[in-house]
Amino acid sequence: MPRKYIILLAVALSVIVLDQWTKYVVVRELTTQMDGKETLGERLGAMYSSPPPQGFNGLHYQPRRHIEVSENFFRLRYAENPGAAWGMFRSLSPETRGPLFHVVSLGAVLLISFYFSKLSGSDPEEKWALWGLPLVLGGALGNYIDRIARAFVIDFLEAHWFDKAAWPSFNVADAAICVGVGMLLVDAFVRKEKPAQAPSKA
Known part of the structure; x- marks a missing residue:
């Protein structure tokens, strides 16, 4: 297997597993969703289920x-x-939001895979794209797993400034996507298209 696909x-996979x-740890420690669940199988079943919203806050899993x-x-x-990321499109109806996210997620996977297949994997100038694209792919798939399992994504990282200003909650998948996109932006500046050589005259 070529080195570039091993990196991909x-x-x-590392991003997906970490995400x-x-x-899982957040649901187990910060919500009541796994209360009374003794085995790992029961806990995973509880994590990947989608009960109807409960309580005044409208959440599916109740925070503890x-x-x-x-x-x-x-x-x-x-x-x-x-x-989507940072809560975009959350106001859309579930009937619209679900199919839209399926199409966007699968389209992103196909686009990333196509772009990655064009990399040689041996050019040092490709390093930003070589590592950035897998980060974006892992992050996109990590959140897509959530959407397939329960139609919503679990967020838990909350940065704020004395509770006067706050960045929208995010997760490991979101962070990987942001880092990966940043690396692709660097790649766009660093890697230049090499001019085609003119054919030699006989």
Whole structure:
């Protein structure tokens, strides 16, 4: 197997596993969804199910607590996002939102795979795209798993400024996508198209 595809699989799978594992820990520790579930199978079943919204907050899984990592700047708090990154399109109806996200997610996977297949894997100038594309792919698939399983994405990373201003909640998949897109932007500036050589005259 070419080295570039080993990088693609290793990075994308690492992002997916880390993303799903952190969401599992968040559901287990910060919500009541796994209460009374003794086995790993029962806990996974609870995590990948989608009960109807409950309580006054309209959440499917009920929060039990949150963790203040830095009181004035950062906390871990369970949140649900039925929309895209940063809550975009969450106001759309489920009948519209579901098919839209399926098409967008699958389209993104195909586009990333096509672009990645064009890389040689041996050109040092390709390093930003070589690592950035797998990060975007892993992040997109991590959130897509959530949408298939329960029609909403679990977020839990909350950055804020003394509770006066807050960045929308996000997760590991979102972070991987942002880092990957940043690397692709660097790639666009670093990697230049080599001019085609003129045919030699006889």
